[in-house]
Amino acid sequence: MLWLAWRQFRAQAALALGATVVVVVALAVTRGHVVAAYGTAGDNELIGFYVWLRLLGTGLIGVPAVIGAFWGAPLLTREFEDRTYRLAWTQSITRRRWLATKIAVIGVVTVALVAAFALAFTWWSGPIDAVGNRIGTANFAQRGIVPIGYALFGLTLGALCGTILRRTIAAMAASLTGFLIVRMFVQKVVRSHLIGTVSVSVPSFGSSGLGGWILSSRTVDAAGNPISRSAAENTLTAACQITRQTDDVDGALADCAHRLGIHDIAQVHTAGQFWALQMAELGLFVALAAVIAAVCFWWLNHRTN
Amino acid sequence: MTAAIEAVAVGKRYGRTWALRESTLTVPAGAVVGLVGANGAGKSTLLNLAVGLLQPTEGQITVLGGRPGSTADELAKVGFLAQDVPLYGGLTVGEHLRLGARLNPRWDMAAATARIARVGLDPAQRTSGLSGGQRAQLALTVAIGKRPELLILDEPVASLDPLARREFLADLMELAADGLSIVLSSHLLADVERVCDHLIVLAGGRVRLAGDVDDLLATHKVLVGARRDPDRLTADQTVIQQSHTERQSTLLVHTTQPVLDPSWTVSDVGLEDLVLAYMAAPASSAYVAGPTLRRVG
Amino acid sequence: MIEFRIDPTSGVSPYRQLVHQVRQALLLGLVREGDQLPTVKEVVAKVAINPNTVLKAYRELEFEGLAEGRPGVGTFVTRSLADSSLAAHAALRKDLTGWLARARRAGLDDASIAALFESTFRSGMNEGVA
Numbered sequence: 001m002l003w004l005a006w007r008q009f010r011a012q013a014a015l016a017l018g019a020t021v022v023v024v025v026a027l028a029v030t031r032g033h034v035v036a037a038y039g040t041a042g043d044n045e046l047i048g049f050y051v052w053l054r055l056l057g058t059g060l061i062g063v064p065a066v067i068g069a070f071w072g073a074p075l076l077t078r079e080f081e082d083r084t085y086r087l088a089w090t091q092s093i094t095r096r097r098w099l100a101t102k103i104a105v106i107g108v109v110t111v112a113l114v115a116a117f118a119l120a121f122t123w124w125s126g127p128i129d130a131v132g133n134r135i136g137t138a139n140f141a142q143r144g145i146v147p148i149g150y151a152l153f154g155l156t157l158g159a160l161c162g163t164i165l166r167r168t169i170a171a172m173a174a175s176l177t178g179f180l181i182v183r184m185f186v187q188k189v190v191r192s193h194l195i196g197t198v199s200v201s202v203p204s205f206g207s208s209g210l211g212g213w214i215l216s217s218r219t220v221d222a223a224g225n226p227i228s229r230s231a232a233e234n235t236l237t238a239a240c241q242i243t244r245q246t247d248d249v250d251g252a253l254a255d256c257a258h259r260l261g262i263h264d265i266a267q268v269h270t271a272g273q274f275w276a277l278q279m280a281e282l283g284l285f286v287a288l289a290a291v292i293a294a295v296c297f298w299w300l301n302h303r304t305n
Numbered sequence: 306m307t308a309a310i311e312a313v314a315v316g317k318r319y320g321r322t323w324a325l326r327e328s329t330l331t332v333p334a335g336a337v338v339g340l341v342g343a344n345g346a347g348k349s350t351l352l353n354l355a356v357g358l359l360q361p362t363e364g365q366i367t368v369l370g371g372r373p374g375s376t377a378d379e380l381a382k383v384g385f386l387a388q389d390v391p392l393y394g395g396l397t398v399g400e401h402l403r404l405g406a407r408l409n410p411r412w413d414m415a416a417a418t419a420r421i422a423r424v425g426l427d428p429a430q431r432t433s434g435l436s437g438g439q440r441a442q443l444a445l446t447v448a449i450g451k452r453p454e455l456l457i458l459d460e461p462v463a464s465l466d467p468l469a470r471r472e473f474l475a476d477l478m479e480l481a482a483d484g485l486s487i488v489l490s491s492h493l494l495a496d497v498e499r500v501c502d503h504l505i506v507l508a509g510g511r512v513r514l515a516g517d518v519d520d521l522l523a524t525h526k527v528l529v530g531a532r533r534d535p536d537r538l539t540a541d542q543t544v545i546q547q548s549h550t551e552r553q554s555t556l557l558v559h560t561t562q563p564v565l566d567p568s569w570t571v572s573d574v575g576l577e578d579l580v581l582a583y584m585a586a587p588a589s590s591a592y593v594a595g596p597t598l599r600r601v602g
Numbered sequence: 603m604i605e606f607r608i609d610p611t612s613g614v615s616p617y618r619q620l621v622h623q624v625r626q627a628l629l630l631g632l633v634r635e636g637d638q639l640p641t642v643k644e645v646v647a648k649v650a651i652n653p654n655t656v657l658k659a660y661r662e663l664e665f666e667g668l669a670e671g672r673p674g675v676g677t678f679v680t681r682s683l684a685d686s687s688l689a690a691h692a693a694l695r696k697d698l699t700g701w702l703a704r705a706r707r708a709g710l711d712d713a714s715i716a717a718l719f720e721s722t723f724r725s726g727m728n729e730g731v732a
Contacts (some may be wrong), residue, residue: 001409007400008393087444089374090356091408092381092451286557303358337652471650478646482653497611502652 001093005105009179012071015108022253023056027124057142060121061179062116063114064150065179071106072158073171075099080166083088097302103159103293110151118147135274136213141187144278151286154179158291160296163304186284197267204232204264213269222261232262307370309334309455309486310355315364317350323510324350325416327400328364328574330505330515332488334454338483339501340490341580346507349388355488356385369454381411384448388459390440392432399428401447405585409451424472438469445476462496474500498576506583514581518576529557529571546582547593559581603640604633606649617653620659621666623680628683630691631704639677 079085122143161171202208221230240256310332317325325347353359357374389472406412424442457601462470506514535544546557564571627633642656660677663669671677
């Protein structure tokens, strides 16, 4: 069965491998330029890199969805539409083993190629991320190892849609839609609850230079009692005689707050927690993929009759 | 000997339509069975149930003593050639044999390769370029290469030219001579008459007639005589079909005893007429003929 | 070796046709005592009929004392039907071919030839009986 699964998949695998090799080589070759640019240049010289960044980043975001629609769904719908399942399912192999082998072969290739793309891209973006924020922005989905989780989830979701709907176009559409909904939901709602935050003291006014992802914050006085932001402002303007005529109102507020001990306590995912959060979200999507695969197998045996 | 196929009150429903209903039949091992009926009569449904591609909505079907398609062992015992001959267009002839070898533990590669050569197929050729007859021969090679005990074919010769059809049937008969049980669905009665020793007639999703062909032909007679009421026949004679003119009655009867009434002219019935009579029988009546005629449904 | 043919339109059941063809071959001396008849597998591979039909035909021949089945070996002819008249067959066949050629030259079609032969044959038979 391994032979058959590979034989049916090898053209697509070769194409994907070729594309991945091209991308990885391009990244390797250009990385030196990135380092140089971020070491010395100002913003103007970096604009060229931003275009590439956006392009490759979008590619990496899109790949897991595409894998679901173009590799996962047709795995079954092709057999239903060509009616070749009547040949495959009457050999001496159960449907379970047939599907498991096919998903395993595609899954291994998926993990390998997405890992190569994602890790190469993360390495390439290193200098950019050092001055940027990869944990607190949408960039999080284009770095590290989470794309592998997305891809496995996309693959199994595509397979499930293919098993239930049996028509290629419908299954691809359902797979893409479902993938988008879940990804967005996790990104907007679930991600902030995946791992514990760190409490950090930050200035109430002015930038903290913290980086990382600020989930929430509240203002407290020197004794640690919480106060509202407007109350804090009133206290400070009164205590330090800050008026509309003062130059650099923000700077004055910041100094005053510092002197009076008023500061913010922020719940933060620090930059140092990047890999921990990556592992958590990867784990979540791998678990989702496993559940979806289980439903897919059940449907195959009990409903495809 | 275990029956090749044993179905008890099997039914299959799609939504609100019953494709097959209350079907009971036994296919003995070593027989060549013709499954006959109009399009939509339930032939494909019955065959798909027998190979495990479908699950019955009601009733039970047992193939070679087990539930069809339930385990790898059960799947290995049955070879299937589905309607419209499914093959992988992107694979070559030789790769289909490799498929057979990899997916079936009892695969005989030497015999399969020899058969491919004998029917004139090129192992390097893609299946998308084959003619209908060549596709059927390749699919048959794959179905029998795993050395099954039972071979099930869903209208395998429907799209073949007469020469290809004759060669295909000749190959099947060679396998039958070696003891393979064969179930073959067809709407070409001439082929069925040549090749089958058992018959199953389906109409409207029900079994109308089932049994050994020689027995069926021996126990049905056409009676022609003066116009009369068929209820006056004896108890062991069952009227299957009747037609009357002003002066004459023609009856097709099932009977195990010779007809001694001299007012009837008794003659044998041909297979085609027998099949047509049962296919046209009213929906409420169905007969399964074994040693005795059994009324079902 | 006998080449069997089945005519589905003849109204004669297939196994009886096979029996008849074996008897024909015996009468014409094409098959003699001790010759092996084709195996069941050989017959069905050429003629695409159910193997039981061949088995029934061979059993009938056994019953008529014309053949004998030897398990594991095959079915063999046990009796010749050809008699001394066999020697005359070649000359008679030649005469018949000549007659047929003349009939065709005279413009008779297949049906007319068959009708002419049958009526002459039957009247000849009646005379013989009388």
